[in-house]
Every structure is written in structure tokens, then in C-alpha cells.
Amino acid sequence: MTRGTALVRRPGDRLAEGLVTHIERTDVDVARARRQHEAYRAALAGAGWQVREVDPADQCPDAVFIEDTVVVCAGLAVLTRPGAPERRPEVPGAEKAVREAGLEVVRIEAPGTLDGGDVLQIGTTVYVGRGGRTNDAGIAQLGAHLATRGRTVVPVPLRNVLHLKSAVTALPDGTLLALPDLLDATALRQPIHAVDEEAGCHVVPLGDDLVLMAASAPRTAALVAALGFTPVVVDIDEYEKLEGCVTCLSVLIPHA
Numbered sequence: 266m267t268r269g270t271a272l273v274r275r276p277g278d279r280l281a282e283g284l285v286t287h288i289e290r291t292d293v294d295v296a297r298a299r300r301q302h303e304a305y306r307a308a309l310a311g312a313g314w315q316v317r318e319v320d321p322a323d324q325c326p327d328a329v330f331i332e333d334t335v336v337v338c339a340g341l342a343v344l345t346r347p348g349a350p351e352r353r354p355e356v357p358g359a360e361k362a363v364r365e366a367g368l369e370v371v372r373i374e375a376p377g378t379l380d381g382g383d384v385l386q387i388g389t390t391v392y393v394g395r396g397g398r399t400n401d402a403g404i405a406q407l408g409a410h411l412a413t414r415g416r417t418v419v420p421v422p423l424r425n426v427l428h429l430k431s432a433v434t435a436l437p438d439g440t441l442l443a444l445p446d447l448l449d450a451t452a453l454r455q456p457i458h459a460v461d462e463e464a465g466c467h468v469v470p471l472g473d474d475l476v477l478m479a480a481s482a483p484r485t486a487a488l489v490a491a492l493g494f495t496p497v498v499v500d501i502d503e504y505e506k507l508e509g510c511v512t513c514l515s516v517l518i519p520h521a
């Protein structure tokens with residue numbers, strides 16, 4: 266019995282052309298990125314997730330960052346309208362996958378924009394970063410869709426950061442790992458563990474005490490272990506060169 270399905274999309278040949286907004290562009294080794302993606306998929310499978318590959322969208326360099334195309338919540342899939350127009354052709358493949366997974370499907374419509382990386386779900390609270398990629402109309406539409414699942418959307422203003430989940434994510438107990446300099450934490454209600462490594466504030470709870478995190482955050486991995494969780498560490502530095510992190514590379518659909 267698996268924990269559920271993990272949607273992933275393999276990197277395409279144009280990966281190195283992916284968008285870079287807040288960091289300096291450096292060369293991406295696509296062959297190495299492919300090996301890192303294989304190890305990432307293996308980590309998900311090893312933690313009990315059935316890995317399902319979404320159809321390639323190789324004309325889109327950032328298509329590997331599947332998280333930005335769909336938000337899954339309690340049997341509902343909200344297809345996004347990514348804030349970067351060149352990423353919008355990534356969405357149809359994600360739509361096919363969530364329909365095949367049997368989810369109810371709705372979508373963010375113009376003029377709304379929303380990237381899945383801006384959406385952090387903790388219990389019935391859904392924090393949504395308002396910044397470069399996600400606008401007020403997108404947040405309002407998401408709020409209406411998720412209200413049908415008993416969720417409350419709380420906007421969080423962002424500064425100097427691509428996505429909300431570039432700055433804060435949650436551990437399995439709902440407490441937060443955050444880089445305080447990158448966001449206005451006053452909107453956040455849960456206790457915060459401040460971290461001092463940028464990659465340290467990106468984690469994915471994989472079920473039970475397992476926490477997926479990047480090899481580039483060893484001090485935070487030690488903190489996570491000291492808090493009683495088990496870090497599952499993957500090297501994703503080729504994706505970090507494109508402002509990616511462990512959250513962006515998958516969408517988890519837990520069993521109902």
C-alpha cells in the first residue's frame with residue numbers, strides 16, 4: 266500500500282534556459298540534473314509514494330517544476346495560470362495527469378495568475394504568497410475553490426523572493442521553517458523555526474516523520490533531526506541554479 270501518488274515531470278533538453286529572477290544565472294549541467302531527478306524520484310518511491318510521470322512539455326524549460334501548475338487539496342485539483350506566460354503551456358499535461366488520477370478539476374482563469382509554489386497548505390489554512398507570480402485575482406479564485414473543501418486562504422506579501430515556498434514551508438507537525446528576511450511573517454500563525462540556510466526553508470513532509478530536503482542545507486537537516494524528524498536528503502543543486510527547490514519538483518496526491 267502506497268501513501269499516494271507523486272506527480273513528477275522529467276527535465277527536458279532546454280532545462281538550462283529556465284527562468285532566473287532573483288539570482289545570477291549560472292550554467293546548468295543537464296546530464297547531472299537528470300541524474301539528480303532520478304535520485305529525487307527514487308527518494309519519493311523509497312518513502313512510499315507511487316511516482317507517476319506527467320507527459321513531457323519539453324518546449325518549456327521550466328516544466329520540471331511541476332508544482333507550479335496545479336494545487337491539489339482534498340480530492341480537488343486547481344489548475345493554475347502561471348504568472349510567467351511562457352510557463353502556461355505546462356498546464357495541459359498536468360491537467361491530463363490529475364484527471365487520470367480521478368480528481369475533480371477546476372482552474373484559475375484570467376486575469377488571475379497563480380503559481381503552485383506560492384501555495385502552502387497547513388491543516389485548513391492555506392497561505393498564498395502575493396508577489397511576482399501570483400496576483401490578487403488568482404488568490405481570490407483559489408480562495409473560492411478551496412472554500413468548497415473547508416479551507417481558508419491567507420495572503421502573505423512577498424519581497425525579494427520568487428515564491429512563498431522559496432521562503433517558508435512546514436514540518437509534519439505544522440511548525441514552520443522560514444528565512445525571516447524574505448517574507449512578512451506577521452501573517453503566519455504557526456510557530457517558526459528560523460533557519461540560516463536558504464535551502465533549509467524548503468521541505469516536503471513525506472508522511473510519518475519523513476522530511477524531504479536538499480543536501481545544500483546540512484545545518485537545517487541537523488535541526489530537523491533534533492526536532493525528532495527524519496531528513497530524507499537529495500542533491501538538487503542543478504535545480505537550485507534555476508531557483509528550484511525540493512517542493513517544486515513534485516505534486517503529492519495522498520490517498521483519500
Ligand SMILES: CN(C)C(=N)NCCC[C@H](N)C(=O)O
Binds near residue numbers: 349383427510513
Ligand atoms: C517553490 N518554488 C521555488 C517553485 N515552486 N518553483 C520554482 C520555479 C523556478 C523556475 N525557474 C521559475 O522561475 O519559474
